[in-house]
Amino acid sequence: MTLHSFRVKAAASVLALCLSGASALAQPVEVQWWHAMNGVNGERVDDLVKMFNESTDKYKVVAVNKGNYDEVINGTIAAYRAKRPPHIVQIYERGFMTMLLSDAVVPVQELMDKSEVKIDWSDFIKPVAGFYSYKGKLAAMPFNSSSPILYYNKDQFQKAGFDKPAETWGEFEKQLYAIKKAGAAECGTALATDYHWSMIENYSAINDLPYATKSNGYDGLDTEFVYNKTLVVPQVARMKKWLDDGVLQIAGQGFSPEQLFTSGKCATYFASTAAHSGIERNAKIGWSATFMPWEEGKQPKNSTIGGAALWVIKGHKADEQQAIVAFFDFLAKPETQLWWHKATGYVPLTNKAYELAKAEGYYKQSPTREIAVLQLNRGTPTANSLGFHFGNFTQSMFAQREEVEAVFTGSKNAQQAMDDATKRGNEILRQYERLNKGKY
């Protein structure tokens, strides 16, 4: 800070003190929030915190961007071990089990229910609450939740004689080949960086395929991956076929797959609903979006979420806990939810917020923003579609991606690769079980 700006700020704060009188002398209780939102979404987080801080003079939330999700969880671990943790941390959905069994957190629902604040937990959108719940109670406060949807280039579909993408994978595949053949687009679809999430995990959920035993890990640490025995194998084989035929394109390092879509090179793109803001800003094409396809003859289920939730680190003072409760209460409010939904493209977390958006006519003006909500709310979640509770889920996910890449490079076929992926994944699950036996 320069001396000049320091003087200005000092003068301003003295003035503020005089004007607001004695009450301002009581310092607001401050809580630290470490988050992983950068760029535009980082600015939205700052706006959100500013709104909260202006709504109360008792509490103050200080939001600090600690890098990406990996950096936030590592920073949290380091701070916790050094006994100087922040109050609230934003942890990605894959870190659920790590956080839950860390002995370092206070379950959110427990914390909130002890306070005077009453939150209608049943109003949370089911796959959102279900993902972050342990034994029916929310362990973390859902925050930025998304789900994959299918973005498509309207002009290119029309050029090849289609109104919109087909509902089933089989028909959709034919469309992609037709689009390429007609020369409407150079490639059918661009492979997203997080393709494991849309093309394998959500594929399993939507088609009601078991990903692992024990209700995808919800019923015990002795869960085992079984997706090598489901339609996931032909799905991986299909991706390889598309790749060989030039229907699927990988952007690779140094280039973003989203650009392959927004530049009009690829006709479709499976990505998070949170990609809306980027696509809206960059696309020079006529685009729209629709639901993820499903397999012929299946009754499609809900998709699952991605994103992150807010965890409360334990060991903080009572008044600081109150500040956290107040902040979460503010976050859960339909108005806040609606604002966040509109500002970022993430889904609203409660049905009330969703109703509010509908009543406002928001989806008339931006219909594609509703797709993820509808898709998440489709039907009643089954054991296969509620979510994934796997220890060290990041690790098994990377093992799986490595095996899928082995299919792409041609060194394994889809069945071999998925067998190896589940085998490696199961070793990871067993190690986790050994470490945490009796804790879940």
Add this chain to the structure above:
Amino acid sequence: MAAPLHEPGLKQSHFKGVRLPALLLLPQLLILLFFFFIPAVRALMGAFLLSDPFGATVHFVWFDNFIALFHSESYRNSVRVTIVFTLAQNVITILIAGVLAFATDRVVRGQSVYKGVVLLPYAIAPAIAGVLWAFLFNPAVGPVAFFIKSLGFAWDPNLNGSDAMLLVVFAASWKHICYNYIFLLAGLLAIPGSLLEAAAVDGAGPIKRFFQISVPLLGPTIFFLTTMNFVYGFFETFAIIDAVTHGGPAGATNILVYKVYQDGFINLDLGSSAAQSVLLMTFALILTLVQFKHVERRVNYTI
């Protein structure tokens, strides 16, 4: 060990007693203590533990982490990849740096300009260098990739492991050629002109002089550089791998140091990561010892 008396050198004649040398060494030792020895000891301890990242549950598991590694196909793959990567990188770096140093040595005019140009890549941060290479060679948009394809070669580091390996080897070498170059050039300049002139009088051409006189005299420098290149390949190429390939495709460029990072930092498998770093350290240690033992003997240290 005290140096033998009949070999007077710097060691004995300048420092009497212990206090002053100890004092002078202290800052460096402190740095080593905090940034090397303490982390190394912690890694060694962690290698025998199975631990929750938050430290809630810790099991002592003896050698389980190591045994798991030896059984892991992806770890064995990483070892193979590292050997190929460091060897290729070493050979390419020294060869190109050698040619450049030789050429600069022959240049009469504008030598400093050439030196400046060759040294430039050293000033670029590895991560930035990595991004540059990734972009230039990206099969969808990279200009160099277009050029390669226009020559009729298939090029896709996203799908072809060998292409990816080639790419990171060249990126890592490019970044390190300058370091090798400075040392080789300094070595060349230090070679007594009388030796070269005598050879020239005897009728040896510049290339013959280079191989018969300069290269043997550069032995110590090349030996030193080989060790440094291995250390560089083992530990410092992390950022390049991270920016260019993320260790892919299918682990084709997943060198050991990147795997340590991935398993420790991303996957939070701290025990395995610690065991890997202990093995990596041992690997580097053995290599250095072997080099000293076998290579040093053939090196001519007296000029």
